[in-house]
Amino acid sequence: MSRFSIFTKLIATLFILLIPILLLFAVSNRTSTRVLTDEIIKVKQYQIETFANQLDELFFRLDTYKKMLYESTDVRNLAYPDLLDDVLDKYRINRTVSEEINRLAGYGDWKAVIAVLYPRTGIVIKSNSSLNALPKQFPAQDTFWQYYSDPNEDYFMEILSYPENSAESGDAHMRVLLKFGVAALRSALSEFKGNGSGDPFLYHPGADPIYNYTVNVDQIDEFLPRLGEIDSSMESGYMLLKSDKTRFQVHYQKLESLGWYLVDYVPISHIMAPISRNQTMFYVISGMLLFMGAYLAFVMYRNIQIPFRKLIQNMNLIEKGIYSVRMVDKPKGEYRFLYEKFNSMAAKIEKLIEDVFKEQLRSKDATLKQLQSQINPHFLYNTLAYIKSMIELKEDKAAISMTMNLSKYYRYTTKTGNRMVQLKEELDLVHFYLEIHCMLRDDFEFHIEVEPQMGDLEIPRLIVQPLVENVILHSFNNHSEYGLIRIRCWRDGTMNHVAVEDTGTGIDYAVIDSIRRKIHSSNEEIESGLKNVHQRLRLMYGGDSGLLLSQSKLGGLCVELCWSGREDAS
Amino acid sequence: MKPAVIGIVVMLFASLLYILYSNFGPDASNKPGIQNANTADKQVEDAPASFVTLKVIMPGDLSVRMGDFVENELNDRLKKDLNMKLELTYIPWSNYQQKLELALSTGENYDLFWYGGPFVSVYYTKGYIQPLDELLNQYGQDLIKHIPDENFKQKRIDDKLWAIPSQAFTSAGKFSSVMVRQDLLEKASMSEIKTIADLELFFKRMQAIDPSYYGYLETDRGHEMLWRELTDRNYSSLDERMLFMVDEDSGEILSYVESDLYKQVAHLRESWVNMGIIDKNLVGNPAAKIDQENAGKLLFRVGAVSRAMENLQTARNADPNARLREYYLAKKKPKFITTPSNEAFMITAASENPERAMMFMNWILQNKENYNFIIYGVEGKDYELENGKIKQLTNDQLIYEWMWRNKDYFLAPASVEDDIIDDMLANDENSRISKLFGFHFNEASVKNEMAQVMAVYKEKIEPINFGLASYEEYYEDAIAALKKAGFDIVFAELKKQFAEFQLQH
Known part of the structure; x- marks a missing residue:
């Protein structure tokens, strides 16, 4: 397993998940942007085309008025006042023409000044009586919606003279004039602006643009040089311009009537702003996801991968038999629990192994001691001497009995193969042992009481014998009375008990206490049979097992073996 | 983590x-609110919640500065103060009535419009306008404060208020004075005008100096100016249609076109045409007549209490030395107040935002600051104050000053001489309330006859008024046609209504 395997795998997975999404998003984003841009172009072109048509229509309608007036008999008649001798007639025609002009000028929302000039009489009939309604000077030629600059207000004007082609020679009898002020156009542009987005204006190369009232002049000034690039043969179109990081679609549509261009621009960046914001947001979220993913992988690597690897290393050590290893630098959370369990497991294993090893040692020790006692020349001499005496006394039965006991005792003691024996077998050994000593000394008797169900109980070999031996060696030596040894085996709940009592020399508490201390001491230097028994019991059956010393009701010492019987039950 | x-x-x-x-x-937050007229429970002082566009019809032409001013400064202020914007539709003077009535009759969604006082009863009859009492009480406290009660009375019909008399200024004898070019009068070695003969002399002397000078602008009205001298009686015209008049002393309503006074006026006009005071070539061409005034070629015309002040700028554009002054013929005769405020702002019946219209009008008279702002524009940019007089920096008019002229806020133009201002302020001295005051002729019952009468009047009587058609030659035919059209029925109805009116007052 490589060092960063999980980490790298996680990162790789994240990339594999994110990259297709990012690609998909980028593609769909480009598509929607393109579709939207196309749609904006279409809508904007339609808008300005419609508005341009409205303006064209207006100017052509006004042109129609011009022709209507031009064709009107009344209007022409006024050019020749001499032919109308009647004052009333002249008044009525004057009034009719004036009313007609006013009526025409009143139609529609956008007002033009309509006037009929009679150069020969100097009379002017016009629809607007304002001070600057008409220019001071009129162009000599006939014009069609020509642009004029004027300090008061720029305007478009068209003139038609009667008779035809009379304007050049300067002898026109009548001229029909229509003037359309820029203010009305600006209002129209403002109104158009109010109905939709954009910032429309009218543009003609070489003239000041005509703006709406709420124009962004600075912005348009930036466009103006570029507008010069419009191909004059083009009726309409659009160009993409950029200023101050904002991209603009600049649309233009030529007004047929005026020859000017209606220009409007769309800040495409602004319109696209929500989309690009979404885009940015998506990338930010992706970045966050990536970051969080990497962080998660790192956290996993640090909190799972590393402790896990340490655990495996230590497992390997345990496998090799090094039980002293422990987990250090415990992390927080679940791994701490696992580490603790590992440590307690290792400790338990170590302890168990130690206990088994020690028990084996002590068991060997006990066997050795017993063997030593067996080959005690004194013991052997005594028994053999006894047998010889009995034979000499013709006490065959006693000789035979001794021989049998001795032989059974030795047979039992030589069966060293099994570490564990049944309680009844151990008690048999004790029985033989005591029988031998009984015969030799003839100063005590013994009783063995066993609860029937305990006979088959497995106990460590040679665990009762040392206690009996102890009694024989110490209790009856300087004792003249007839003694009694009682051995009782009983079960009390889960605890098994084997007590060895004697009637030997009374023993006081202080002595019992000193023996008890000796037994419970962990000092390896102190060697005794009782201590050996005690420690073997504890190793095999745990802390609540062991050797109890007390004064016996019989008068001597009571040594009691206690061990938990749970292992046996299971 | x-x-x-x-x-x-x-x-x-x-x-x-x-x-x-x-x-x-x-x-x-920038998006304008949904247009909603439910603002009745809102306080006047607070800007109402919904943003509204108030559509107003104005006479004349939108000046360049006005277009700019409305779009920017004015609407910014109105948005802040009233949460509304103004959309002005200008109808040229020459066909104001025709286009206005077309707009009103077709129910176009305009909110507010201006017209002369006499039209209030006409539009009331036609149902073009709505009553204003509740709106005025709720939103028009400043209007009530700055406009005299009599002015309101005059706009009441059937106990309801139908128009706001926007102008509150001196008005006695309106249209019965004559305004002359004082500088030219002095050039003609004259100091003042007292009689018709003075006017004729003035014309003759000026003709001798420069024949291009033109005499007299109005050919349709201006009869009352002459009445002051031509008769000993005190007459006031019912309205500007010059069909009927009232005798201020007897309280009798009379048929003017059938009177001897009419004959005198017609003869005088005829003589003026012959003298050249009235230029017969210009009579049917109103725009050309105004051109003459604009060109500084006009010697005199009918005055209107404050016309000397109002027209001074126009006169000075043509002649920097021009001065104007108004005179009353037969100065001793009393002046009559028929219409204390001839200007009337009416809210259309079809208005979607009548509350805002009233709020807007109230806003104008709310304080001097608003008043100066909407009439003169931005101080320093559009006008300056010089010794308490106003000096306009642009020739472009914003909201017409005469529409909202108010005695509490009036600012004299810096260019106008003090004597003209004094004339104006003292105009109502020696004045009497006219018998016509508060009377409105309800034409509903005779509207067909009235329409026919007006058609005949225009065709047959007007040329006699103008002095183009000889009284002797054309009058009989004209008056016969007028009677055939139902003049007597109209006259009878008028007399009936006027008698009822007199009983009530």
């Missing part, structure tokens, strides 16, 4: 939220 990591995540999240919401906030 470490605090640093939590911090980074929180920061990323916060920036994400910022990106999400930052661009939407201001946009939303």
